[in-house]
Amino acid sequence: MDYTQEYKQKLVSADEAVKVIKSGDWVDYGWCTGTPDALDKALAKRTDELKDVNLRGGILLKPLAVFEREDAGEHFTWNSWHMSGIERKYINRGFSYYAPIRYSELPRYYRDSATPDDVAMFQVAPMDKHGYFNFGPNASHMMAVCETSKKVIVEVNKNMPRCLGGFENSIHISDVDFIVEGENPAIGELGGGGAATEIDQAVAKLIVDEIPNGACLQLGIGGMPNAVGSMIAESDLKDLGVHTEMYVDAFVDIARAGKINGSKKNIDRFRQTYGFGAGTQKMYDYLDENPELMSAPVSYTNDIRSISALDNFISINNAVNVDLFGQVNAESAGIKHISGAGGQLDFVLGAYLSNGGKSFICCSSTFTTRDGQLKSRILPTLDPGSIVTDTRANIHYLVTEYGKVNLKGLSTWQKCEAIISVAHPDFRDELIADAEKMHIWRRSNK
Incomplete structure (x- = not known):
């Protein structure tokens, strides 16, 4: 017609x-x-x-x-x-x-x-x-x-x-x-946050070591997930799959390196499944009429039933800060809005339900304020007004440049100890003192 x-x-x-x-x-x-x-x-x-x-x-x-x-x-x-x-x-x-x-x-x-x-x-x-x-x-x-x-x-x-x-x-x-x-403007581009820093690379290495051949990947936006993507592209990993909320440039690099074929996916085999994409023109050119890609609504891509159906699902997302109870804030700096909930919780929950699946929340241990002060991203409690994106029961792995810890199933003092172990050394004693005041620290630990 x-x-x-x-x-x-x-x-x-x-x-x-x-x-x-x-x-x-x-x-x-x-x-x-x-x-x-x-x-x-x-x-x-x-x-x-x-x-x-x-x-x-x-x-x-x-x-x-x-x-x-x-x-x-x-x-x-x-x-x-x-x-x-x-x-x-x-x-x-x-x-x-x-x-x-x-x-x-x-x-x-x-x-x-x-x-x-x-x-x-x-x-x-x-x-x-x-x-x-x-x-x-x-x-x-x-x-x-x-x-x-x-x-x-x-x-x-x-x-x-x-x-x-x-x-x-x-x-x-x-x-x-x-x-x-319309006037056919160029499609808006979204960069990956600049070149990976040494901290990004250190975190990425800790995560990549946990990824098996045949894993299915979800990457968030930002320097650390992009660093993970770059490291995967240069690794010996093979037969990887993609099932993600957001398609980012890192997936293009991994695919062109021959690491992605989707052959081990339990659903949507051989397809890279995603809900939306934002990146550079390189990525848009790759997405255009590519039969390997599968564009679908987020009610499917982010549904924990879809995510959990995929074996060895690996979810990698950022955090603004984390407290000693294991609460993850990925949305605000106190009451100052930064981002949004997006699908982070969907993928944290879905990955853990996956056979062999793991979810990683990653962040640098510190950040520097505009006036040059070094601040810890790991806090005794989240700042007033901060948003809890993932509750303390949801977090699986926490990763900083100082290590990775599995927080599932730990009592409050065990979880607190593990979180402090990946904090910046300059802040650990202070965090221990705060943990003692909150009655989540055993004196025998230190």
Whole structure:
């Protein structure tokens, strides 16, 4: 069937498309690299006409046009499922707020929501001959967005990679209300946090030593997971698989090094399965129409039933800090918002249920403040306002440059002792003194 005529009938300018948005509406901006460009600029032109418009999205890779004006917060509010650096700045300006989630549940939030979107608008790849617009590396929750929005506007971008192989990764033209042909901007890139430091490499080595041949990998974003990826690419490991929330550049390096074939995966054999991807152009080129990749919604990729079905599942994620009870904060510095829950807990739980699976929470033992003070990431208790991403019962392995410890099944004094053993030596005596005050330290330990 030829969809050319229907395409022409639904094709409008960005300015025309955004006329459907009214004051008080909820407008979904899609996700990450799919955030609209031309439609965002068109909506910004209508600022003076609109009040109390709630925008929803996440992981912005460039500033939004609607928030360029100083009084933008009087007209628009940004509601984010996961914060980027840009969105953290918006918090400080007073018009951005985080929506706490367990990422695997996000599609259901839309389908069960009492406040569905009035309009959804986002970037897609050009329509294929079957009438489908691919979501690019943003399957995530986008089908649920489309199913529950009153109006759906797609902004076509010729630079958007077509990410196939799974399900709920495209929308058919029959389910689209308006089509906008944008300016085809380059897809937003997300770096891996710079070159790996000596600390990153030390942590990575401790983790790589725990990875068996045939393992299935999940990597978080940041320097340490990327260092692990680089080390895997240079290792003798083989027959690895991928099942991850976020596809990152490190997977491309591992795959090109011949380490990934997915032959040992219990489900989705020979496929690299992921919920969304953000990285460099190298990664987008690799994802584009690659039959080895499987783009799927996070209700599948992050479901602990999917994760636990894969033997030798290895989950590697970062933390901001950890306390002596084993509580992991990966989201904030006290009340200062940094990131979001994402799927970390999903993968911590799922990996432990996997046959031979392991989850690793990794961090440097210290960080340096802007005024040059050395601070420990391992704390007696989390700072007031800090978010507990993983509870003390969830954490499996904790890894710093000073070692790795398995914290499962330990009593409070054993867990405390193990955590202090991987803290920076300069802080250990102080941590022991604090542990004694909290009655989680046995005097015989030291």
